[in-house]
Amino acid sequence: MPKRKVRFGFDVHHYQHEEVDPEVVRHRYITCEKYVYTVIICYIHLAFGTVYSAIGPALVDLKYILDTTMDKISLIFIFQAAGLVMGALFGLLTKHLNRQLMLTALLTMMSVASLLIPWSQRLSHLYLYNGIFGLGAGAWINAKNVWTIELWQHRSAPVLQLSALMFGVGSILGPLIDDPYLIGHIKQLTVIDNTPIDGLTGAVGNDSTGSFDVNVTVIENQRLHNVRSPFVICAIIQIIGPILLIIMYFLRKYEKGGDKYMEIEDRADIERKATIARIPYLKFSIIALVSLFLAFHMSSEQNTQQFSATFFQDIQMKLTASKSAEVVSAMAVANTVGLAVSVLVSSLSLSLRQ
Numbered sequence: 001m002p003k004r005k006v007r008f009g010f011d012v013h014h015y016q017h018e019e020v021d022p023e024v025v026r027h028r029y030i031t032c033e034k035y036v037y038t039v040i041i042c043y044i045h046l047a048f049g050t051v052y053s054a055i056g057p058a059l060v061d062l063k064y065i066l067d068t069t070m071d072k073i074s075l076i077f078i079f080q081a082a083g084l085v086m087g088a089l090f091g092l093l094t095k096h097l098n099r100q101l102m103l104t105a106l107l108t109m110m111s112v113a114s115l116l117i118p119w120s121q122r123l124s125h126l127y128l129y130n131g132i133f134g135l136g137a138g139a140w141i142n143a144k145n146v147w148t149i150e151l152w153q154h155r156s157a158p159v160l161q162l163s164a165l166m167f168g169v170g171s172i173l174g175p176l177i178d179d180p181y182l183i184g185h186i187k188q189l190t191v192i193d194n195t196p197i198d199g200l201t202g203a204v205g206n207d208s209t210g211s212f213d214v215n216v217t218v219i220e221n222q223r224l225h226n227v228r229s230p231f232v233i234c235a236i237i238q239i240i241g242p243i244l245l246i247i248m249y250f251l252r253k254y255e256k257g258g259d260k261y262m263e264i265e266d267r268a269d270i271e272r273k274a275t276i277a278r279i280p281y282l283k284f285s286i287i288a289l290v291s292l293f294l295a296f297h298m299s300s301e302q303n304t305q306q307f308s309a310t311f312f313q314d315i316q317m318k319l320t321a322s323k324s325a326e327v328v329s330a331m332a333v334a335n336t337v338g339l340a341v342s343v344l345v346s347s348l349s350l351s352l353r354q
Helices: 022-065 076-095 099-119 123-182 216-251 269-279 283-312 321-353
Strands: 188-190 193-198
Touching: 022 099, 022 123, 022 216, 022 283, 022 321, 076 099, 076 123, 076 283, 099 123, 099 216, 123 321, 193 216, 283 321
Parallel strands: none
Antiparallel strands: 188 193
16 A cells, blocks of 8 residues: 555644554554553453452441341342342443443442442441442443453453453452451450450450440441441542543544454464354353353352451451451452463463464
C-alpha cells in the first residue's frame, strides 16, 4: 500500500505531518486500546477480590453490631450466591445494551452495596446489600471473561489467568485492610501472674472465670465506628473501576464485533475447533464437566475464604480478629502464588504453540 501524508487530528497527533502508513498507525492504536482495556479489566478484578475478601473477616463484628447469631449472619453468602446466578444472566442483555455502560452501572451498584454493608440496621438490609453485590459480581465475572477473549482471541489464556491473579492479589489486600479495625469477640482472655486480663480492654478480672467490669456500650460503639472504615476504603478502591470505564467510553469507546481485534488463529486452535465440531455432544459434555468442577471449587473456596477468620477466633487457639485476618491473608498469598504459576504456564504453553 503506498504511503501518503495524512492528518489524524487529535487521535494520533504524534503522526501529523509525517509520511506514515495509515494501517500501521491504526494497528498501533488498536493495540494500545487493547492494552488499556486489559489493564482496566485487571484492576476491576483486583478491586472485586479486595471487597469480596474483606467481608469474611468482619463477620463476627457484624454479628455483634446487628445483635444476631452467626448462623443467621452466615446466610448473607446464600443471598450473595443467588445474586451471582442472577447476575450471570445479565450477559444476555449485552445483545441489546451497551456492555461498557451496563458494567459501569452494575459495578457502581456493587460499590454502593458493599459500602452500605456495615450501615445495615437489620439483617434483611444486610441480605439485600449482599444480594446486590452478588448480582453485580455475577455480571462482571461473565462479562470480564467474554471481554478478555474478544480482545485477545486465541492469545487470551494468559490474560484470563492474569486477571485471576489480580483477584488473588485483591484477596490478600482485603483482610489486611480489615486488620486494624476489627474487634471480634469482646473477651479475649490472657493470664498474667494468675490474673485474667481482657486482651481487648486491659480490664482485670475478679476470678479465673473471667468476670470483667467492662463498659460494653463503649466497645460496641467503637466496633460500629471501626468496622465501617475498611468498607469505605474498599468501596473507594472499587468505584475507581467504573470511573475508568466511563472515561474510556467517551475517549475510546469499545466496539464489540467486527474484525477490529481479530488475529490470525494458529493451527492448533483451528484443529481443536474442528475436532469439537466433528464429535457430537463433545462441546456440551465439556461445558457440563467444567461447570460441575467450578461448582465444587467455588463452594470450597467460599467456605474457606469467608469463614476461616471466624473459625480461627472460635477454635481453642482463640486468635484475635486481627490475627485471624492476617492468617486469612497469608492463606490468600499461597493461592495467589498458584495463580502466578498458572500465568507462567499458560504463557509458556502459548509461546510453544507458535
